[in-house]
Amino acid sequence: MTLSDTAVQATGVVAKAFTILEGWDHRGETLGVSELSRRTGLPKSTSHRLLGILEAAGVVERLAGTYRLGNRIRGISGVLSAGIPTYLREVSLPFLQDLYELTHETIHLGVLDGVDIHCVEKIYGHRRAPVCSRVGGLLPAHSTALGKVLLAYSPMATQRAILTSELAMFTPATIVQPLRLAAELTTVRRHGLAYDRGETHPEVKCVAAPLVNAKGRAIAAISISGPAGRFQPEAVVERLRRAARAASVVLASKRASVA
Structure with a gap:
């Protein structure tokens, strides 16, 4: 031949x-x-x-x-379809590192990709939370704090797509009822924060805040997570809010400079 x-x-x-x-x-x-x-x-x-x-x-x-x-093709498709700005990680990383230094907990940066969250960056905490996440990997949107905060700021068509899909139950706390999840997203949008209280893994708690553009649309989200027996999300909320607001301002100026 x-x-x-x-x-x-x-x-x-x-x-x-x-x-x-x-x-x-x-x-x-x-x-x-x-x-x-x-x-x-x-x-x-x-x-x-x-x-x-x-x-x-x-x-x-x-x-x-x-x-x-499989995860390999899903990770590749997440990079291609999620519309991730090339500068998102570069701009956000200093704020993720600041949050890690302040909390010593696990920090994630993610974007919405369909009914999943594409993990853009992860900084491991001193005591690693038992969640199988990795940079380039995917997490469910409906049960994670990252996913719920991004869904809450998404167009209604995106919310309808997940509310009408079959939602996987990962723990007894996972919200799989469409009406309950819709109410949860309304609350998230009102407060600008989302929580995962053992909904993805029974031993993990998490809180997330959005990175928003000038039009109020979330382009990414930052989360802080830790072991459920020790980590109290409410204790880090203000630090998370400040980091998310500051990152949003820098991202907006970066977007304007490359437009």
């Missing part, structure tokens, strides 16, 4: 892999080989082989005979 033939063959495999990935309607969907084959028009044997390759690469995950998009 010539080098040219190898390149053509590789191109065909890549094209079919993308065809497989286009079989999902949304990130949370789980599909079996037969359904993927039906949706894509690829033979079941081809679909099964490609899914094995994609699973090995971390692009898809296998769950009891079905498949869903």
Whole structure:
């Protein structure tokens, strides 16, 4: 086989892999080989082989005979679809570091990506909260403080999308009833703060505040989280508010300078 033939063959495999990935309607969907084959028009044997390759690469995950998009592809899609300004991390990082020095708790910076939160930056606290989060990874919007504060400042169409979707229950405290979540978002918007009191992990509490632009739209959010048995979110609220306001001012001026 010539080098040219190898390149053509590789191109065909890549094209079919993308065809497989286009079989999902949304990130949370789980599909079996037969359904993927039906949706894509690829033979079941081809679909099964490609899914094995994609699973090995971390692009898809296998769950009891079905498949869903994996963290690797979800992280990439978060960067591309969330519309993250290139300067967001650069501008926000000093304020995240200040909050860490003041609290010694875990600090997150995140943006809304569909029904998820894309984690832009994370600074680990002295006592790490048991939440599986990483830079570039995704967190659920409806149960996290970051997610609730960003949803509260989002257009009604965005809120409707999550309120009409199936909400996963992570702990007994997770709000999965649409009316309750809608009321929670109204309260969050009124106070400019969101809380996660054991809703994502039973041993973690968290509070978040938005970074808003001149039009009052949240473009990102900062959160402080810690172990539920020790961390009191109310004790850090004013520090968080000040950091979020200051970061918002700098982001607005940075946006104006690059516009």
